[in-house]
Amino acid sequence: MVEKQRGVTIWLTGLSGAGKTTICQFLNTELRSQGYQIEVLDGDVVRQNLSKGLTFSKEDRDENIRRIGFVAQLLTRNNIIVLVSVISPYRAIREEVKERIGDFIEVYVNAPLEVCEQRDVKGLYKKARAGEIKNFTGIDDLYEIPLEPDVECKTNQESIAQSSNRILSKLKELGYTNSILLPEVESCSRI
Structure with missing residues (x-):
């Protein structure tokens, strides 16, 4: 186990099928193997358990993101690294959650x-x-692209390891981990 871990929420946003869950699972495995305490909040799982009954209207989508953000905030303040994998299509609610956490x-x-x-x-x-x-x-509903994301993973151009290394590098740069970057292995497939 890592001596002193700082909590942080890593919020993966993008279209359905972009690779959020795949990257999230990969990071979860890698960071756990290095001794970090991790919690994963996957949009589909949360919707079934925490946000059951919400529709896909803008108001309900925002409420779903607020609920996920609330749980992520609790975990983050307790020094857990939280991996959130959720479409979160609207910029304003992402900003609200970012500010809160x-x-x-x-x-x-x-x-x-x-x-x-x-x-x-x-x-x-x-x-x-x-x-x-x-x-x-x-x-038939919009996705508002992040204007200044901390990390951008172009999953149609890079492997899972390359995308994950972008995130691991940012975590290390900001002092959240001392994580070891993954080797660039030819066999690492694209998402």
């Missing part, structure tokens, strides 16, 4: 819409395009 690193997981649609294992984009799902981010 303080120790916060915004990661824009960037992949073009067409790439996200190709990766869509759940078939959500197809359903949204067919009109079966309303208010789907990127199709």
